[in-house]
Amino acid sequence: MAPRARRSEFNSRVTIYEPAAAGAVDPASATSPSTTPLKRTRVTRSTASSPAAGSSTAATAKEEDEEDEKKPVKVAKKATTPRKPKPFQEKLDKAHPEPKRWREQYEAIRKQRETIVAPVDTMGCEQGGRDRDEAPTNEKDNRLSILVSLMLSSQTKDPVTHQATMNLRQGLRGGLSLEGLLNATVDEIDALICKVGFHATKAANLAKLAVRLRDLHDGDVPSDLPSLLAINGVGPKMSILYLQAIGINAGIGVDTHVHRISNRLGWHKPATNTPEQTRLNLESWLPKELHPKINLMLVGFGQKICLPVGPRCDLCSLASASPLLCPSAKKVAPRKEKLKKEQSPKIEIEIEGEIKPSVEDTPSAAEMVQAVQKVEVEVKEEEGGSVVVKEEQVLSSVKAEVASPVKHRLGW
Ligand code: SF4
Known part of the structure; x- marks a missing residue:
């Protein structure tokens, strides 16, 4: 039908x-x-x-x-906190072979580092915003300060990070403590750390950190890798450096300096592309007792000698060693400031007026005053075509002339 x-x-x-x-x-x-x-x-x-x-x-x-018609339109959900921790590879399946001359290279860098004071030595994250000689008053707050400092440090120079952590210590009601962070708004935190890179995101992460520590970790910073990695804004480098700072040897904290220098030294075959690859390679062959030391050593070396751009191979003992200890060593032309100094014009000036030595009984005083009445000083400024020499410059030049070994005071 x-x-x-x-x-x-x-x-x-x-x-x-x-x-x-x-x-x-x-x-x-x-x-x-x-x-x-x-x-x-x-x-x-x-x-x-x-x-x-x-x-x-x-x-x-x-x-x-x-x-x-009534069915709701599907909208992509925003990521919620706490975020899923990124997969973390603990070690390589097959260890990277040990570089042939790494011990000599390591020792040469270590010796150079003994003579260098780099920003990381006085303003590193381990200081937690304190002066180097200032002892922490509270261990729990100190652990929080170190982690906060590490969270602020990405894409930011050590002095800026140090200052921002100090600002938090001084600017938060209750100082840089769990209560201090919990009682502050994100905007207040942001205002205190506004000089660091990505400060808005970091301020939001610090506020979340405080809530997370209060709710999940009894108000203290956890001391295991998985818990640290689950915190917003904390990755493998920060987690490992934090654990090293509190005395747990959890691996090598690889930042941009360690990544760059270890590649320049030829420690990776093939060269690594990410800090994580570098970490896995290094951890597979570098003796474990050196894991806590290598970050600080290479960071300072990278801040003062093996610079990211224009490394000072002319000052580096790896470049002057025979045979050469660094495959990336370059011949560097003398720096411009030296040339400038040599070419800088000088002017002879005569000092008007009488110069009276204030130490009357010094037999050579009068002679010395005569000798320094004509002194040479560098030209520093020019105004309307005339040379201006500041009184302090003349004074310091005169003093240099009459200086040691005789201690003498001139009355100007
Ligand atoms: S020789 Fe140059 S590139 Fe090699 S470690 Fe020294 S500063 Fe760095």
């Missing part, structure tokens, strides 16, 4: 098929190519559920159209 077809009163593109009498729909007719309905499924279901009632079929179709 052929079904009866009619247009839907709600949607002109929909054709509704109704059986002439109660019974199943004839499938052959339903699939007729000339009249294939666009929403056949709905019609068939409606018909099957209420085969005799045409008006109820139409009503059901209308309800379903309305339902479709």
Whole structure:
């Protein structure tokens, strides 16, 4: 029996098929190519559920159209905190071979580092915003300060990080403590750390850190890698450096200096592209007792000698060793400031007025005053074409002339 077809009163593109009498729909007719309905499924279901009632079929179709309209549009969810920690590879399946001359290279750098004071030595994250000689008053707050300092340090120079951590210690109500962070708004934290890179994100992360420590870690910084890695804004480098700072040898904290210098030294074959690859390679062959030391040693070396741009190979003992200890050593031309000094113009000036030595009984005093009445000083400024020499410059030049070994005071 052929079904009866009619247009839907709600949607002109929909054709509704109704059986002439109660019974199943004839499938052959339903699939007729000339009249294939666009929403056949709905019609068939409606018909099957209420085969005799045409008006109820139409009503059901209308309800379903309305339902479709009410369905919420899917929007991508924002990431919620705490974030999923990134997968952390503990070690390589197969160890990287030990570089041939690494011990000589290591020793040469260590010796140079003994004579260098770099920013990391006085303003590193281990200081937690304290002066070097200032002992921490509270161990729990000290642990928090170290972690906060590490979180501020990414993409930021040591002095700026140090100052921002000091600002938090001095500017937060309750100091740099859990309570201090919990009682501050994100904007207040942001204002105190506004000089560091990505300060807005870091301020939000510090506020989340305080809540996380309060809720999950009894108000203290955790001392295991997985818990540290689960904190927003804390990655493998910071986690390892934090653990090293509190005396747990958890690996090598690889930052940009360690990554760059170890590659310049030819320690990776092939060269590594990320700090994580560098960490895994180094940890696989460098003796474990050196893991806590290598970061501080190479960071300071990278801040003063093996600079990111224009490394001072002219000052580096690895470049002057024979045979050469560094495959990346370059011959460097003398620096510009030296040339400048040699070429800088000098002027001879005569001092007007009488110069009286204040130590009357010094036999050579008068002679010395005569000798220094004509002194040479460097030209520092020019105003309207005339040379201006500051009194302090003259004074210091005169003093240099009369200086040691005789201690003498001139009365100006
Ligand atoms: S020789 Fe140059 S490149 Fe090599 S470690 Fe020394 S400063 Fe760096």
